[in-house]
Amino acid sequence: MALRKLMHPRNKYKKGPNFKQLALLYPEFRKVAVTDLTGKVHIDFKNEETLRILTRVLLKHDFDLTVKIPPNKLVPTLPLRLNYVLWIEDLMTHASFTKMEDVKGIDIGTGAVCIYPLLLAKMYGCCMFGTEVDDTSIESAIENVKNNNLGNLIQVIKVDKDKILKGTIEENETFHFIMCNPPFFETEDTSDKVIKQQPPRNAPTGSNKELSIEGGERLFVTKMIEESMQISEKIKIYSSMLGKKNNLLYFVKLLKKYNINNFTWTEFCQGHTKRWGLAWSFLSIDVCDLTKAPVIKESSIIDKSLKDHPPLEIIFPMQDKYILIDNVITELKKIISNLQINIKELELQKNTLSEWGCQLTAQNDTWSHARRKRRLAERQSKDCKEENIGSTIVTEQINVDSEVNTIQHLNVKNEDTQFVSTKDTETSDHKDPLLVFNLFLSILEDEQDPEKNHVKICLFFESGSGGRNVLETLRQYLINKLNVRIYFQQFCSKTNKKRRKKFKKAKKDPPSKLDIRGEEKKLNISSAEDSADSS
Numbered sequence: 001m002a003l004r005k006l007m008h009p010r011n012k013y014k015k016g017p018n019f020k021q022l023a024l025l026y027p028e029f030r031k032v033a034v035t036d037l038t039g040k041v042h043i044d045f046k047n048e049e050t051l052r053i054l055t056r057v058l059l060k061h062d063f064d065l066t067v068k069i070p071p072n073k074l075v076p077t078l079p080l081r082l083n084y085v086l087w088i089e090d091l092m093t094h095a096s097f098t099k100m101e102d103v104k105g106i107d108i109g110t111g112a113v114c115i116y117p118l119l120l121a122k123m124y125g126c127c128m129f130g131t132e133v134d135d136t137s138i139e140s141a142i143e144n145v146k147n148n149n150l151g152n153l154i155q156v157i158k159v160d161k162d163k164i165l166k167g168t169i170e171e172n173e174t175f176h177f178i179m180c181n182p183p184f185f186e187t188e189d190t191s192d193k194v195i196k197q198q199p200p201r202n203a204p205t206g207s208n209k210e211l212s213i214e215g216g217e218r219l220f221v222t223k224m225i226e227e228s229m230q231i232s233e234k235i236k237i238y239s240s241m242l243g244k245k246n247n248l249l250y251f252v253k254l255l256k257k258y259n260i261n262n263f264t265w266t267e268f269c270q271g272h273t274k275r276w277g278l279a280w281s282f283l284s285i286d287v288c289d290l291t292k293a294p295v296i297k298e299s300s301i302i303d304k305s306l307k308d309h310p311p312l313e314i315i316f317p318m319q320d321k322y323i324l325i326d327n328v329i330t331e332l333k334k335i336i337s338n339l340q341i342n343i344k345e346l347e348l349q350k351n352t353l354s355e356w357g358c359q360l361t362a363q364n365d366t367w368s369h370a371r372r373k374r375r376l377a378e379r380q381s382k383d384c385k386e387e388n389i390g391s392t393i394v395t396e397q398i399n400v401d402s403e404v405n406t407i408q409h410l411n412v413k414n415e416d417t418q419f420v421s422t423k424d425t426e427t428s429d430h431k432d433p434l435l436v437f438n439l440f441l442s443i444l445e446d447e448q449d450p451e452k453n454h455v456k457i458c459l460f461f462e463s464g465s466g467g468r469n470v471l472e473t474l475r476q477y478l479i480n481k482l483n484v485r486i487y488f489q490q491f492c493s494k495t496n497k498k499r500r501k502k503f504k505k506a507k508k509d510p511p512s513k514l515d516i517r518g519e520e521k522k523l524n525i526s527s528a529e530d531s532a533d534s535s
């Protein structure tokens with residue numbers, strides 16, 4: 001799922017770079033850009049050299065920074081780096097220690113590009129220290145600082161690999177913040193993991209040495225927290241990026257265990273990847289209350305519903321009559337109003353993925369057995385008409401289009417109105433409505449090919465006497481009315497095929513007890529990391 005919309009509001013890559021413009025302006029980018037028949041410019045994200053050129057060109061174009069990214073070194077993806085930098089700016093503004101140009105910060109593990117110090121110095125004029133353990137990275141980082149004439153603002157320091165903060169800060173020095181993109185992976189299983197955990201659409205970049213460390217990010221950040229307790233207020237705000245959601249939960253617990261309660265966290269969303277940012281402080285909350293600091297992505301109504309119960313989904317391609325999202329909204333509104341379901345449009349927060357959302361309240365089940373009800377009503381209507389020719393005329397007004405069994409018997413001759421109670425209509429005797437649910441509409445973007453974009457409708461059960469099953473029947477009805485059953489069936493057969501394959505395999509090689517425990521563990525981890533990207 002494209003997470004671009006959830007990027008920091010000031011992130012200039014929220015809209016995506018203009019490849020056409022870059023190809024026109026930069027010959028080195030032109031070499032790796034491909035123009036398709038429609039004139040659209042694409043690049044191959046799976047090619048490491050292309051990613052290197054893209055980052056270099058964007059740094060030049062958008063920040064006037066000239067950098068060298070040595071081969072085999074991590075190519076920093078700018079949308080993510082910018083999300084973190086903008087969050088640091090938010091924290092600094094929230095704490096209002098001083099103006100941004102007077103802010104002093106440290107970047108732990110600055111890497112060969114020295115990306116964070118370069119951005120912070122260039123964008124705000126911050127004074128930055130970048131620490132690093134790897135000699136070749138230090139050499140390259142120093143060169144990048146020099147080539148951009150930022151030596152007056154940035155210092156690259158070699159540190160001991162066993163220490164993170166200790167020894168970095170002089171006795172009488174203080175800093176406003178610390179940031180860090182720690183090595184994520186454990187040393188033993190890097191080769192495999194580094195490859196597997198890269199974003200599936202992007203080429204893997206960076207060496208094992210840069211990306212892995214004994215104990216992985218969990219041990220690295222634990223050390224950072226423990227060392228921070230020793231120097232406490234010398235640094236006003238400590239922060240680190242995290243690559244796994246379950247590590248975020250782990251560190252929140254650890255901070256609480258150490259009685260560090262002044263902390264905050266955010267999500268960094270970009271492209272197809274998610275990361276997390278954690279910040280903590282030893283300052284009293286009167287001086288700086290991080291718990292009230294701005295975050296890029298707040299827990300929205302969707303998050304809450306997702307946590308409570310997974311939604312029921314309808315997914316179909318954005319094509320033909322659904323090529324525009326507005327057409328989907330119009331069609332949905334038409335169906336809903338014909339079902340006599342009360343609709344209240346929701347004002348969505350800016351940082352949600354949804355294009356449109358509404359809360360719906362159904363008093364009665366007006367959709368089940370709709371065809372049967374319509375035929376019955378038609379038959380009744382015909383019979384009545386035949387029986388009543390020349391005498392009392394009973395007309396049945398049938399809302400055929402809506403397939404709603406609302407039969408109003410109007411006695412035209414007599415003033416007496418006959419109401420025929422319709423057996424099939426489940427008129428609710430309850431005070432409570434039958435069903436209250438939220439509907440959210442979003443686009444699943446295909447970054448490479450917009451023609452492969454899909455519409456996703458999520459239905460979240462809220463309340464109602466009919467329970468969750470009634471929402472499932474309504475979903476089926478919507479699938480039929482939207483005429484997208486074919487995609488739904490395709491989707492189901494794919495998942496069933498996978499399930500059957502898994503089942504066959506399980507039957508063939510029954511797992512040992514050990515395997516089962518391993519699988520359980522794996523499942524727990526993946527559910528905790530549910531939205532963690534695989535990179």
Ligand SMILES: C[S@@+](CC[C@H](N)C(=O)[O-])C[C@H]1O[C@@H](n2cnc3c(N)ncnc32)[C@H](O)[C@@H]1O
Pocket residue numbers: 074075076108109110111112115116131132133134137159160161162163164181182183184209210211213
């Ligand atoms: C994931 S890379 C991040 C590089 C860069 N900051 C970025 O975001 O692109 C982690 C870096 O931390 C460095 N590193 C590992 N242990 C360190 C330590 N104890 N102190 C400082 N840097 C360390 C590695 O050499 C590597 O360059």
